[in-house]
Amino acid sequence: MKIVVVGGVAAGASVAARARRLDEDAEIVVLERGHHVSFANCGLPYHVGEVITDRSRLLLQTPDSLREMLDIDVRTGQEVVAIDRDARTVRVREVDGGREYDEPYDALALCPGADPVRPPLAGIDDPRVHVLRRIGDMDRIKAVVDEACAHRKADGRAPLRAVVVGAGYIGLELAENLHHRGARVHVVELAGQILPPLDHEIAVPVEQHLRSRGIDVRLSTAAAAFEPTPEALRVELQDSTVLEADLVVLAVGVRPSVELARGAGLELGPHGGVLVDTHMGTSDPHIWAAGDAVETPHTVLGDLRLAPLAGPANRQGRVAADNMCGRDSEYRSTQGTSVVKVFDMVAGGTGANERQLVAAGVAYRAVHVHPSGHAGYYPGTATMHLKVLFDPESGRLLGAQACGFDGIDKRLDVLATALRLGATVFDLEELELAYAPPFGAAKDPVNMAGFVAANTIRGDLRLWYAQDYPQAVEGARLLDVRTAEEFDLWHVPGAQNVPLGELRAACETWDRDQPVRLYCAVGFRSYLAYRALVQRGFTDVATLSGGSQTFRAWHDVEPAEPSTVPTTPYGEAAEVHAAVVAHRGSGVTVELDCAGLACPGPLMKLASTVKGLAPGDEVRVHVSDPGFANDGPAWAARNGHALLAMDPEGPGYVARFRKGGAAAPAPVATAAPAQAGPGKNSFVVFSGDLDKVLAAFIIANGALAMGEEVSMFFTFWGLNTLRRSDPPQRDKPLMDAMFGRMMPQGADQLTLSQMNMFGAGTAMIKKVMKDNAVPSLPELVASAQAGGARLIACTMTMDLLGIASSDLIDGVELGGVATFLGEAAQSGTTLFI
Ligand code: FAD
Numbered sequence: 001m002k003i004v005v006v007g008g009v010a011a012g013a014s015v016a017a018r019a020r021r022l023d024e025d026a027e028i029v030v031l032e033r034g035h036h037v038s039f040a041n042c043g044l045p046y047h048v049g050e051v052i053t054d055r056s057r058l059l060l061q062t063p064d065s066l067r068e069m070l071d072i073d074v075r076t077g078q079e080v081v082a083i084d085r086d087a088r089t090v091r092v093r094e095v096d097g098g099r100e101y102d103e104p105y106d107a108l109a110l111c112p113g114a115d116p117v118r119p120p121l122a123g124i125d126d127p128r129v130h131v132l133r134r135i136g137d138m139d140r141i142k143a144v145v146d147e148a149c150a151h152r153k154a155d156g157r158a159p160l161r162a163v164v165v166g167a168g169y170i171g172l173e174l175a176e177n178l179h180h181r182g183a184r185v186h187v188v189e190l191a192g193q194i195l196p197p198l199d200h201e202i203a204v205p206v207e208q209h210l211r212s213r214g215i216d217v218r219l220s221t222a223a224a225a226f227e228p229t230p231e232a233l234r235v236e237l238q239d240s241t242v243l244e245a246d247l248v249v250l251a252v253g254v255r256p257s258v259e260l261a262r263g264a265g266l267e268l269g270p271h272g273g274v275l276v277d278t279h280m281g282t283s284d285p286h287i288w289a290a291g292d293a294v295e296t297p298h299t300v301l302g303d304l305r306l307a308p309l310a311g312p313a314n315r316q317g318r319v320a321a322d323n324m325c326g327r328d329s330e331y332r333s334t335q336g337t338s339v340v341k342v343f344d345m346v347a348g349g350t351g352a353n354e355r356q357l358v359a360a361g362v363a364y365r366a367v368h369v370h371p372s373g374h375a376g377y378y379p380g381t382a383t384m385h386l387k388v389l390f391d392p393e394s395g396r397l398l399g400a401q402a403c404g405f406d407g408i409d410k411r412l413d414v415l416a417t418a419l420r421l422g423a424t425v426f427d428l429e430e431l432e433l434a435y436a437p438p439f440g441a442a443k444d445p446v447n448m449a450g451f452v453a454a455n456t457i458r459g460d461l462r463l464w465y466a467q468d469y470p471q472a473v474e475g476a477r478l479l480d481v482r483t484a485e486e487f488d489l490w491h492v493p494g495a496q497n498v499p500l501g502e503l504r505a506a507c508e509t510w511d512r513d514q515p516v517r518l519y520c521a522v523g524f525r526s527y528l529a530y531r532a533l534v535q536r537g538f539t540d541v542a543t544l545s546g547g548s549q550t551f552r553a554w555h556d557v558e559p560a561e562p563s564t565v566p567t568t569p570y571g572e573a574a575e576v577h578a579a580v581v582a583h584r585g586s587g588v589t590v591e592l593d594c595a596g597l598a599c600p601g602p603l604m605k606l607a608s609t610v611k612g613l614a615p616g617d618e619v620r621v622h623v624s625d626p627g628f629a630n631d632g633p634a635w636a637a638r639n640g641h642a643l644l645a646m647d648p649e650g651p652g653y654v655a656r657f658r659k660g661g662a663a664a665p666a667p668v669a670t671a672a673p674a675q676a677g678p679g680k681n682s683f684v685v686f687s688g689d690l691d692k693v694l695a696a697f698i699i700a701n702g703a704l705a706m707g708e709e710v711s712m713f714f715t716f717w718g719l720n721t722l723r724r725s726d727p728p729q730r731d732k733p734l735m736d737a738m739f740g741r742m743m744p745q746g747a748d749q750l751t752l753s754q755m756n757m758f759g760a761g762t763a764m765i766k767k768v769m770k771d772n773a774v775p776s777l778p779e780l781v782a783s784a785q786a787g788g789a790r791l792i793a794c795t796m797t798m799d800l801l802g803i804a805s806s807d808l809i810d811g812v813e814l815g816g817v818a819t820f821l822g823e824a825a826q827s828g829t830t831l832f833i
Pocket of ligand 1: 006007008009010011012031032033034041042043044045078079080081111112113114132133134170257260290291292293307308309310311313
């Protein structure tokens, strides 16, 4: 038998390899129009990002290795242009040279994959607009990124500006990898959310994470046109925004490659893919097809769909080969299991999503749970968002989605397996899953979802849903059963706060026939409240699925207006004076580890720690709950504390707060009364020499740590310290542009006043500082700013040297001589550096 395979990557290579294992006598020819076979498409974004550094690792097999190992005749650079079904031959054209020949077959496998969509937009053929599908695409994109990186190193050129069009799996992987290489990345997505295959509330935490890592995300808009200019490719969006780009990558989906099948008169499916039966046979008994080019039944919905995924392509190829070689194996359906890493987060799903169920008119119910990836007391975990969709009567699983930081892939795979085997939510309750603190919980998140879902079917729990707000609460008593402190930070508009512990007493006088809609943070406390109310005779009670965690993904509600119910404030009344928080720190910093604690744990621990501190003391808190990005600032503002910094750290953040209230007298100042004056210091930073500016900032930070105030006036060469290393592009007069290029651009580029030795001395001193854990100059600048130092740029110098305020780092004030003299007049010490 002679088997000819068109396409030599995922599905095609699977057909050929499996066919050889089943039939040692078959003649097997693989015709691939590209120059590589069996390469790892899925790894392409990671080589662009240099996470996978060795390009050859993506080439899983070569024509030679396949010939040697499996005796397969693999021909690259050979495009099949037509099929003669009567003669059972394919017409082949050599890509280099154009020679054509016919290749006969007994069995033909069509595995041509899919082609990336390139919408017909003005300017789309500009060479800066790319797609990512094959090795060559990757090489071209990587060359652009490599060149930008090389220039940045050599001549300090601004970072590459990249626009990724499409926020699906490939678009986001690419965005992360481009960012990883130092590019400034915009992601543009037509849908109102990223990751369109997932439901909104699962996509939102990932979107927030993406933004927190510095990616500019633009939703509900699309690229409308590309206009080349000498400096950049202008990407015009449908919402009239214009983004300037050096690189554009389109990741807006793929279309099945069916020209051959259509030309040969094979039947196509409703979505334009090749129609196949469960044996992967086409409408011609001698032709099989597999991979991205075919349509297969959806496991849950039953109708035919395209599913461009590597796992299905490989398994379909195997089934096609089985049947070509006389076996009777079947590929029954595709459930679309998929997963993606987005910086530190992971997200994915399996089965049908909620939108698909609605569109198909399938009855379903959803539950949302937010457990930790593993035991909260073991380091390295964070809250996950898990949604399970199921038949409201039988409990059969219809779909599941999750996002979070640890253990997401494991839960998705368990749920995908359960769904494939026809399991119900009652089965999920019973699953016995691997557990030790670093890996899970004694009640695994999958068990938890099973418990909640099964409770709804048994009638032990009734849910209401965030997307149905506000209709779902109309005419109802909307009850928030969290603590008063949580309520005071944020609550659903219209809610009444009755903490769970007070509910039993409070409800005694309520009308038992008025509907009650409950919620808490994740759904557990409100479940307890639900049980308490129902057993007291309340007739219409429901609790919010997923609690406020899920609610906040749907509704962008501002932090709470001041509470009308009595609350126990975190801070004492005397502390609630934002004005006095301002500049002074006491020099005391407490480290606080709240990693692994879910909301409201971090806030409770932070509040009790701050209570024991003196005004002006600081707390550096490590939190793995991503929701802290909203809650932390709100808590600080409400209680009169200052949030000094909030930086991403693993799944969450590291944040620095300074306790409000009048600062305690600085210990050193009282111990050293010789330090006279009003406790204020002024600096004129005239020099642009690294060593002198370092000295200025070391003294300034010391003064701040002693509770003193600091003003620093930057003039002439000293002003270069405050320049941004990557200022936004702007048109400059020739002289300004020349000055700009000749002078150091930011604190990191200053050089030593002596022993610079063409930069070698500067590099050495930086290394010595690093080895001795001395903060770098940029770090000292940041810490002085965080400590409340006023950094003032001399406006006259700015005019002389052509420096605009946008060229300066954030937080710098502009001022003239009068500003400086005013500061100096109030200072005990004035230094000219
Ligand atoms: P392909 O792998 O595209 O192979 C088809 C081959 O046929 C091509 O090499 C093409 O040159 C050749 N061909 C086409 N027409 C002809 C012709 N007329 N003559 C000769 N040769 C022809 N899936 C996942 O499940 N997980 C992931 O993480 C993931 N990441 C991805 C990342 C990227 C960047 C890309 C591009 C895809 C990713 N995918 C992922 C999708 C997955 O790679 C595809 O679903 C899978 O490769 C499809 O296999 P296929 O054999 O059908 O098509």
